[in-house]
Amino acid sequence: MPVLNDEVPDEGDYDASRRRGEFDNITPDDFIRGSGAGNPPGWLDAMDIDHIRHQLPIVYVEIVPVRTDEFGRIAKVGTLLRVGDDGAIERTLITGRVLFHESLREAVARNISKDLGDIALPMFPVSLQPFTVAEFFPTPGVSEFYDPRQHAVALCYVVPIAGDCKPQDETLDVEWVSAEDAVRPDFLNQLTCGHDVVLRRALAWASLG
């Protein structure tokens, strides 16, 4: 049974013990063994999620990882380099969908952990008021945000990273540039599909750019 790569829970998952309501007793092992209980909550096989992506908007979180100075100002901005579906290397931010019965904070934590590793030491925001909401449409030109796969509504957060980053999965590298360089058009243009707009709004919200 094919599954989306980013939805397979690891055995020692950081949030293994959180409450999942009626699904508390289903473990990743059930999933791997293919128990009769079916999928654990939140994980969908590729066909299911692809079908749904054309039926309603999908909830996403999008995270701009930053390094801050001693006064909390953004000193550096992190972007990911990864191999895209077409084989070309692309620059992007941390994004991922929110799973069924997963809280936004858990989704932010899981997606940072997935891309930056387990010792990134993210400093999560106190409030879930996003600095912007990015509406990705499957039709180019409807908004600044384009996702050919789906209609996605992404709540966007800036998260300071205090620890070390170990790129994981498809992520080749995490690059840190200064806030000054991050607002330069030639840098922003490397982020496609509207992620440049998300980054520019993050910097504006943080009183940079």
Place this chain on the structure above:
Amino acid sequence: MPVLNDEVPDEGDYDASRRRGEFDNITPDDFIRGSGAGNPPGWLDAMDIDHIRHQLPIVYVEIVPVRTDEFGRIAKVGTLLRVGDDGAIERTLITGRVLFHESLREAVARNISKDLGDIALPMFPVSLQPFTVAEFFPTPGVSEFYDPRQHAVALCYVVPIAGDCKPQDETLDVEWVSAEDAVRPDFLNQLTCGHDVVLRRALAWASLG
């Protein structure tokens, strides 16, 4: 073919002319006539949506309608009285899900129009930064927000209403109370499933309560 009541588009719909990408040529008429083209984008039959509600979080908007004074301060707060699924009258706010390929602004406009009528003259927010994000879970106690049907992520907005309200559909009445009365516990307690929390946060954000 059964459809969700709130998803049937009216003929003279205010947003009939907006771009819907590849679906531009599908009209509500196709839908009513049951043309071979299938459902128009965004509208799902009851079985489909019920199935999806258990697979991933659904994007909602939740709106606190208010009357403002000449300086923009909230003078009155509007709540809806409607007949709930169990036949009892319940007090609630304006809520509705965002449809496929529908923007947040269109969803806010459509849901206000559905509950308050077409001459409510809402003054939409300039920014889509919500004052709070309410995470409704189907499991009681996981958060302050509970929805037995689904996991919903609701972006919450305060929208001043300048015109007249004509309750529609299942809405029996729109009641306006002063901001002072709205923060009283005996009033807030009439809003269930966490809508009281949404209202209290709206008032706190607006420097009231």
Place this chain on the structure above:
Amino acid sequence: MPVLNDEVPDEGDYDASRRRGEFDNITPDDFIRGSGAGNPPGWLDAMDIDHIRHQLPIVYVEIVPVRTDEFGRIAKVGTLLRVGDDGAIERTLITGRVLFHESLREAVARNISKDLGDIALPMFPVSLQPFTVAEFFPTPGVSEFYDPRQHAVALCYVVPIAGDCKPQDETLDVEWVSAEDAVRPDFLNQLTCGHDVVLRRALAWASLG
């Protein structure tokens, strides 16, 4: 006794009836007649304010006037053309200091009224959470914001204007440009001392630019 031009209250002032605490019985007439009661609250003579400007930060409001479309999106951005201290015409936004015992909402209303006239019909924000706080320093280079006269802390708001604008006082004209034109560097560069940054952040916050 010299007074700052923007601090003389008009006879039929819109907020003549608001509570001013211990100063309730002092009227603009007392001020004009030079009664023994001294200055009405909030108005300072030029020497006093100039002295204070070098002693502590001054509270300002800065307003980006906009025209919105039927969904609340910014359609046009208003800027002021005025004759600067050096005789040259400069492009700017609406700014003004908050007077003693004046609320932020009153300051926003008074400054819009001063620059755009009395029939501008501003739609004041429901929340006083500013989209940004601009810190103007008298030393160039300390921040993006520079004011040779003073250290000012400006709370910045976007205010939709529904009525007609009649430029007043030193304001020569109010010009409206589309949101697309407003983010163009050659337009933004006409706003000096950091007001371009305020405008750019306003547009980013409003999901434009």
Place this chain on the structure above:
Amino acid sequence: MPVLNDEVPDEGDYDASRRRGEFDNITPDDFIRGSGAGNPPGWLDAMDIDHIRHQLPIVYVEIVPVRTDEFGRIAKVGTLLRVGDDGAIERTLITGRVLFHESLREAVARNISKDLGDIALPMFPVSLQPFTVAEFFPTPGVSEFYDPRQHAVALCYVVPIAGDCKPQDETLDVEWVSAEDAVRPDFLNQLTCGHDVVLRRALAWASLG
């Protein structure tokens, strides 16, 4: 020459090296020795500041110190116990005015350091967008916020504290209570003059209460 207690800079001050524009060469020593250069920037003697407090609004920062859990949620809220002007012990938050040529971030850092000591390890907010703006008036009843000494405009921030707190100056103790206890009316009522309102809005903004 009398000075306000909180305005005397310490010799090893954390921000001794920051740029102060034209005043870069004035040191606290000049101040203590009473050099002919007069007061260093930002520090005012008691008579001066008392006079100004009745002439225009004073810029303040107000900080709600919190302890957060591994997902960034507020776990505990800190309040200060101190001896008030009337000799009674009062509960309050961290507040202080912004000095001339001092940035908001510096003011937040200085006031936390003053009340919680130098090893509190505050995690400063990335954005200076305050969760609320509290307008303190010298006249009771004009707003929820009352300060008999002055008209103050306080930008309010929530700041997670990662280190140890050593109460300083007039602060007798820092008490930490759970977020659940912090929203209880009998606790909130111990904070006077509107600081209870600031705390309640902080918790609402952080999705608590």
